Amino acid sequence: MERNGIHIIDLHKTVAKIDEACEALKEIAKSGRRILFVATKKQAKLVVGEKASSVNMPYVTERWPGGMLTNFPTIRKAVKKMTNIDKLTADGTYSNLSKREILQISRQRAKLEKNLGSIADLTRLPAALFVVDVCKEHIAVKEAIRLGIPVFGIVDTNADPNLVDFAIPANDDATASIEVVLDAVCGAIAEGLQERKVEKAASDEKNEDEGKGRRSRQARTEKSEEAQA
DSSP states (O other): OEETTEEOOOHHHHHHHHHHHHHHHHHHHHTTOOEEEEOOSHHHHHHHHHHHHHTTOOEEOSOOOTTTTTTHHHHHHHHHHHHHHHHHHHTTGGGGSOHHHHHHHHHHHHHHHHHHGGGTTOOSOOSEEEEEOTTTTHHHHHHHHHHTOOEEEEEOTTSOGGGSSEEEESOSSOHHHHHHHHHHHHHHHHHHHHHHHHHHHHHHHHHHHHHHHHHHHHHHHHHHHHHHO
16 A cells, blocks of 8 residues: 555554464474474564574575575585584594694585574474565575475565555565564464473374283283193
C-alpha cells in the first residue's frame, strides 16, 4: 500500500503471514529437519545469529558462499577441512611446524570459522531457508528455488513476495522489526522441537514396555516348556 509516496505495510497481513510461516516451520522442526537462516545485512546479523543459535539451527550471517546449496558437497569438504585442522592441532601434529606455517594454518582456520563455523553441523541440505531481505540474499533464494527447498522470507515493500514460498511483509531494515518476526518464528521452532522430544520420549517408553512384555511372555513360555519336559 502506498500513501503520499510512502509505502505502508498492513500489519494485519503481517501477523497472518507470521502465523502461517510459524505453523509450517514448527512442523519442519517437529519432523527433525533443519532450517537454515540467512541474513548478511548489518542490521540483521547479530539478532539472526542469536535467535538461530537459541533453537540450534544453522545460519549464515557473513558472505553467502556461492554454491552453498547447489554445490553442497564442496562446502562440506571445507567444513571437514576445518575439523581436521582442529584434530591435528589437538593431537600435537602441528607442534613440529614452523611458526610461519602454524600462523598460515591458524589464519586459514579463522577464515573457515568465520564463513562456515555456524553451519559446521549441517550434514545435509536444509529442509527450508529463512531469509531476511530477499533482495540482498537473492543468490541464496535462487539456489533454494533451483533445488526445490521452500523459502521463508521477510519481504519489504521493495521486494517481490512471489520470489518466496512464505512471504512475511515487514521492514527488513529495522533491527526491532526483524527481531519481532524472529521471536515468533524461533518460538514456533522451539515448540516443534519440544513436541518432537516429548513424542520421542513417549515412543521410547512404549517400546520399552513392549520389550518388557515380550520378555515376560518369552520367560513364561520357556517355563511352561520346561514343566512339560
